Amino acid sequence: MFPAAATFACPQPPVSEGPVEIVPGVHWIGAFDPNLRSFDTLMKTANGTSYNAYVVRGSAGVAVIDTVDETCSDAFFARLEAVARYDEISVLVLNHLESDHSGALAELLRRAPQAHVHVSPRGLQILRTLLKDAFGLYRISPVTTGHSVSLGDRSLHFLTTPNVHWPDTQCTWLDQDRIIFTCDLFGSHYCDERLFDDLVGDFRFSFEHYFDRIMRPFRSSVAAALDLIEPLAPAVIAPSHGPILRANPGDYLRHYRRLSSPRFGFGAGTDKTLAILYISAHGATAELAQAIRDGAAEEPGVRVSLFDLDRGELHPFVDLIEEVDGIALGTPTINGDAVRAVWELLAKLVDIETKGKLGAAFGSYGWSGEAVRQVEARLQGLKMRLPEPGLRVKLEPTAADLAEARAFGRRLAAHLTGRAPPREIDLADLAAR
Amino acid sequence: MEKATLTFTDVSITVNVPPGTRIIEMSEKVGSGITYGCREGECGTCMTHVIEGAEHLSEPTALEQRVLAENLAGKDDRLACQCRVLSGAVKVRPG
Numbered sequence: 153m154f155p156a157a158a159t160f161a162c163p164q165p166p167v168s169e170g171p172v173e174i175v176p177g178v179h180w181i182g183a184f185d186p187n188l189r190s191f192d193t194l195m196k197t198a199n200g201t202s203y204n205a206y207v208v209r210g211s212a213g214v215a216v217i218d219t220v221d222e223t224c225s226d227a228f229f230a231r232l233e234a235v236a237r238y239d240e241i242s243v244l245v246l247n248h249l250e251s252d253h254s255g256a257l258a259e260l261l262r263r264a265p266q267a268h269v270h271v272s273p274r275g276l277q278i279l280r281t282l283l284k285d286a287f288g289l290y291r292i293s294p295v296t297t298g299h300s301v302s303l304g305d306r307s308l309h310f311l312t313t314p315n316v317h318w319p320d321t322q323c324t325w326l327d328q329d330r331i332i333f334t335c336d337l338f339g340s341h342y343c344d345e346r347l348f349d350d351l352v353g354d355f356r357f358s359f360e361h362y363f364d365r366i367m368r369p370f371r372s373s374v375a376a377a378l379d380l381i382e383p384l385a386p387a388v389i390a391p392s393h394g395p396i397l398r399a400n401p402g403d404y405l406r407h408y409r410r411l412s413s414p415r416f417g418f419g420a421g422t423d424k425t426l427a428i429l430y431i432s433a434h435g436a437t438a439e440l441a442q443a444i445r446d447g448a449a450e451e452p453g454v455r456v457s458l459f460d461l462d463r464g465e466l467h468p469f470v471d472l473i474e475e476v477d478g479i480a481l482g483t484p485t486i487n488g489d490a491v492r493a494v495w496e497l498l499a500k501l502v503d504i505e506t507k508g509k510l511g512a513a514f515g516s517y518g519w520s521g522e523a524v525r526q527v528e529a530r531l532q533g534l535k536m537r538l539p540e541p542g543l544r545v546k547l548e549p550t551a552a553d554l555a556e557a558r559a560f561g562r563r564l565a566a567h568l569t570g571r572a573p574p575r576e577i578d579l580a581d582l583a584a585r
Numbered sequence: 586m587e588k589a590t591l592t593f594t595d596v597s598i599t600v601n602v603p604p605g606t607r608i609i610e611m612s613e614k615v616g617s618g619i620t621y622g623c624r625e626g627e628c629g630t631c632m633t634h635v636i637e638g639a640e641h642l643s644e645p646t647a648l649e650q651r652v653l654a655e656n657l658a659g660k661d662d663r664l665a666c667q668c669r670v671l672s673g674a675v676k677v678r679p680g
């Protein structure tokens with residue numbers, strides 16, 4: 153157990169203890185967490201963070217958008233009470249149910265049980281788990297793009313933007329004021345009580361670093377969310393962490409578009425790309441790698457590159473893999489396992505989107521050869537497709553092994569161009585694979 | 586017994602299967618990019634797009650229907666851990 157609750161208490165800076173007006177009738181009611189130093193175990197937060205929640209007041213209703221981390225509930229409720237009574241809250245929008253935004257939810261619903269909860273369909277599943285028996289007590293509706301809820305002279309419109317962190321994420325658009333509430337999207341782990349991008353310190357590094365650690369694995373989902381948000385031309389982007397973006401919102405939209413687009417703006421044209429990365433203790437796996445490269449290079453329309461994992465740095469390899477269409481990973485079996493550098497690379501691949509890429513494994517071994525299967529299992533876990541069973545060769549490859557490695561390379565390349573001949577197999581034969 | 590085939594287009598392979606086989610029994614072995622979480626029809630991770638032959642698949646159960654709806658599935662999407670190939674030729678790819 154941790155020594156004292158105080159370790160997790162959320163110290164509030166002396167300034168701005170109250171709610172902060174964004175435009176008349178729309179308030180920030182979040183909380184500052186300047187002492188947070190690690191977020192989700194995924195990233196360090198040297199400057200802390202904030203959990204942003206909002207209240208929108210209309211002529212016929214009051215909406216609360218998101219809550220805060222449970223450790224910061226007191227600050228949230230104090231700010232909320234300064235702008236609205238609990239019995240006035242008619243709508244509760246949950247853009248994302250991760251605990252940093254749903255920490256005060258159960259208590260808020262106890263205090264405002266009449267609030268009509270609006271959540272994405274994926275959020276509904278998670279909400280059921282979070283609220284347990286209390287789920288049935290409240291009015292909860294799933295909403296998707298095109299749905300809206302009226303507050304009288306103001307209304308909130310929902311945009312379904314899944315996987316811009318969790319499957320449940322959505323954005324909410326207040327069109328009268330042109331404010332988009334984006335939850336984790338456009339966030340920064342940057343704690344500054346001056347709150348607005350034109351008033352806070354230099355948070356550009358934090359904005360970028362947050363994208364890299366939180367959003368990068370969901371790059372194509374970010375791009376899909378931007379497709380919905382950009383046409384709205386918002387005047388204010390109100391995320392759930394860090395500064396509210398009101399000075400030049402278009403700049404942030406353009407920057408997110410750039411960050412979620414392919415990293416190398418030049419290059420392969422319509423060619424498919426295959427990167428072969430290997431590590432080799434005594435040269436056998438290296439020979440296979442070279443032969444696979446030679447075979448793959450015979451396929452027109454495929455650009456093949458070959459890298460010795462042991463001679464490069466991890467991060468550039470991750471950048472490379474993010475952009476290529478396929479990878480073949482070579483590793484010997486050492487002590488019944490793939491070698492550490494390969495595992496380190498594979499562990500880093502959660503930082504990028506790998507779904508749908510072509511993957512393959514190969515390697516030399518002495519007697520048991522576990523490594524290739526282990527790597528294949530990991531590549532499948534990364535949602536890659538593995539059209540060719542891994543290539544395993546005992547010790548030094550023979551001329552026949554090298555011919556097979558070239559054929560393996562040719563087949564991988566053909567799977568990239570779509571020219572691989574269709575194959576047919578019986579279920580019984582599959583067991584042998 | 587009637588013959589059934591299931592084609593995984595992402596790895597261009599067709600498997601001849603006994604009628605009643607679940608997609609989950611094959612997809613990982615052929616290396617298809619269809620991935621699984623719960624394997625019990627609850628999480629929606631294994632959502633799979635049916636390109637051809639949807640009529641040859643088992644009817645979705647109430648649970649599958651609910652999970653498909655909550656995952657915003659299209660009309661040709663199914664859960665690979667749930668549905669069975671009953672007959673004919675079915676073509677799928679990861680959803």
Ligand SMILES: Cc1cc2nc3c(=O)[nH]c(=O)nc-3n(C[C@H](O)[C@H](O)[C@H](O)COP(=O)(O)O)c2cc1C
Pocket residue numbers: 192194
């Ligand atoms: C950044 C992040 C990503 C997550 N991704 C997944 C996921 O892909 N699948 C899943 O089942 N749960 C996912 N979760 C949910 C966690 O597994 C869940 O919150 C768990 O209870 C955390 O356990 P802990 O308290 O030991 O950290 C994710 C949680 C976080 C914070």
Ligand code: FES
Pocket residue numbers: 620621622623624625626627628629630631632652664665666667
């Ligand atoms: S794996 Fe969870 S629904 Fe199929």
Ligand SMILES: [Fe+2]
Pocket residue numbers: 248250317318336
């Ligand atoms: Fe999140």
Ligand SMILES: [Fe+2]
Pocket residue numbers: 250252253336392393
């Ligand atoms: Fe968050």
